[in-house]
Amino acid sequence: MATRSQRPANGLSNDDANSVRRAHLQRASREAEQAWVHAREAVTDVRDAIDLKDMANRHPIGTVAAALGIGYVLGGGLFSRLTARVLGFGVRVGLRLAVLPMLKEEIVGIASAIAPSRNGSAAVEQSASP
Amino acid sequence: METTGDIKDAIDDKLADLKIDIEEGRKKLSVYGEKMTDYIKENPGKCVAGAIAVGFLLGKLARR
Numbered sequence: 001m002a003t004r005s006q007r008p009a010n011g012l013s014n015d016d017a018n019s020v021r022r023a024h025l026q027r028a029s030r031e032a033e034q035a036w037v038h039a040r041e042a043v044t045d046v047r048d049a050i051d052l053k054d055m056a057n058r059h060p061i062g063t064v065a066a067a068l069g070i071g072y073v074l075g076g077g078l079f080s081r082l083t084a085r086v087l088g089f090g091v092r093v094g095l096r097l098a099v100l101p102m103l104k105e106e107i108v109g110i111a112s113a114i115a116p117s118r119n120g121s122a123a124v125e126q127s128a129s130p
Numbered sequence: 131m132e133t134t135g136d137i138k139d140a141i142d143d144k145l146a147d148l149k150i151d152i153e154e155g156r157k158k159l160s161v162y163g164e165k166m167t168d169y170i171k172e173n174p175g176k177c178v179a180g181a182i183a184v185g186f187l188l189g190k191l192a193r194r
Contacts, residue, residue, distance in 0.1 A: 056174030060167040063174065067181035074182070075189020082192040 056063045077083060170177045 052174045052178060056177070057171050060170035060174075060177075064170055064177050064181045067178040068185040068188075071182035071185020071187075072189040072192070073185075075186035075193070077185075077189025077192035080189075080192040 052063070072078070
């Protein structure tokens with residue numbers, strides 16, 4: 001009769017259990033190797049797609065500014081009070097810069113439309129008076 | 131006793147000195163800017179990684 005050490009609870013002998021473990025390990029190692037190859041390919045693809053050196057050569061300051069922005073977003077600064085203030089200030093300044101010239105043009109247009117009619121009425125009044 | 135002409139000359143001299151200082155400062159700034167862009171072109175990975183790190187810290191600080 002087989003003792004407990006010779007025949008474990010799963011019904012496999014020690015040699016069988018070892019070979020099963022070895023097979024598992026080999027499969028895991030193969031999968032890890034494949035995953036490593038895939039990861040390296042993905043990194044290479046990303047590097048080729050971004051082409052950091054070329055981008056830095058063309059727009060050095062812009063590249064660093066973009067990286068700073070990405071880091072800021074990753075740090076969770078996007079939905080902060082500071083961002084809201086900065087955005088609000090930017091929108092206010094932008095609106096002023098965009099809207100003021102338009103308003104000015106409109107006012108000048110209205111004034112020039114009113115002025116000739118006023119001049120005309122003044123001329124009419126002058127000619128009517130003795 | 132200083133006349134108004136003397137005072138005007140002194141102000142003009144000071145203004146000329148100030149203009150020279152501003153011009154020198156501008157030249158120095160442009161030199162630093164060129165150095166910075168050259169450094170970024172030579173070490174893009176380092177600069178981008180550093181900028182991301184600085185941005186991350188700023189984002190963390192802003193979130194507080």
